[in-house]
Amino acid sequence: MNEWLKSLKTGTPQEGYELAILLARKGVAYTQPAEDIRKKLRTEYDENADSLTLASQVIAIHFQTVAAANNYWK
Amino acid sequence: MNEWLKSLKTGTPQEGYELAILLARKGVAYTQPAEDIRKKLRTEYDENADSLTLASQVIAIHFQTVAAANNYWK
């Protein structure tokens, strides 16, 4: 895969949160590399409450990592 | 998305908890940006015990991050 992750450092907490989203999505993309299948699946889980909460949970775990890497932007 | 997260610092643990709730909800909002769909889904999972526990779990993960960022409000 092309370079997509150079650093865990971000300028602001919000950029850190958005990096956490990217990290969560990449976990899916590495496991299912076919973009058309991911798009199809997206339509399904986008309208399922538990699927969205589960996606939010993966973001939360990555946000812990990114926040620690940035010393919590203190 | 507009700026919504300036800092992980909060004045009190309770404000930190409420920030954790915001962080959990934003994970859903980034994944499903359509507010009307989120509202519809909300009606469903609001009355499902496991969905609520799952939502509480995402809050718990974010609260770990916020609490660490505030040095546990010691």
Added chain:
Amino acid sequence: MNEWLKSLKTGTPQEGYELAILLARKGVAYTQPAEDIRKKLRTEYDENADSLTLASQVIAIHFQTVAAANNYWK
């Protein structure tokens, strides 16, 4: 919401565990503020083994936070 969380400090590990339970329940209460609905749901998941394990998991995550905040009551 009224003030319900003043500090993560507790006198003993057991009080810390009980605070973790409160933190887990508050995550549900913020998401579903209607107490009558929560009571109804409670009857359901109280007799479902996986629901109870899931609830125990959220407590476990919060207990990590509370224990760290108290320096593990060393």
Added chain:
Amino acid sequence: MNEWLKSLKTGTPQEGYELAILLARKGVAYTQPAEDIRKKLRTEYDENADSLTLASQVIAIHFQTVAAANNYWK
């Protein structure tokens, strides 16, 4: 509830693991205090593979806490 948790300190890693099991079970007991219901549910999930894995996961989370409290028994 009577006193059941005096300290997170244990003499050995294995005792720490067994404390983690106790912490996981207490999360269930606080949520469902009726022992007869818990016993009935136990019969069910004891023979369900995913339920057992889920129970093992809660133990794992508590073991992180207990291990940290004991400085990993170094």
Added chain:
Amino acid sequence: MNEWLKSLKTGTPQEGYELAILLARKGVAYTQPAEDIRKKLRTEYDENADSLTLASQVIAIHFQTVAAANNYWK
């Protein structure tokens, strides 16, 4: 139960990973001590993708603990 966990220290990261697997399995064994039932259940979840991912998750949580105990084998 006999002594099965003397230390979280391992010589290499791979041995640490294998210790994490042991810790995950012990969580199941303590909850369901009957070996014949565990063997029967094993046949089931061994061919279920989500069950395997869930098992892998418990290993991941324990590996965090073991890695920290070994100072990440630095």
Added chain:
Amino acid sequence: MNEWLKSLKTGTPQEGYELAILLARKGVAYTQPAEDIRKKLRTEYDENADSLTLASQVIAIHFQTVAAANNYWK
């Protein structure tokens, strides 16, 4: 099993992420060693949104470990 994990150190965050993927997959491979069964299961969960999110979650947990082992590549 042959040696497959010599170190948690990686040159870049992206290599660390890819190591986290390997760690997640190994958890499945140790639990279900038969490669043909894993391949068959892969076809199933690769097209299930929640299964992919769950896989992404295990990666996220391992990435926390790898990132800490590399001092977040600071």
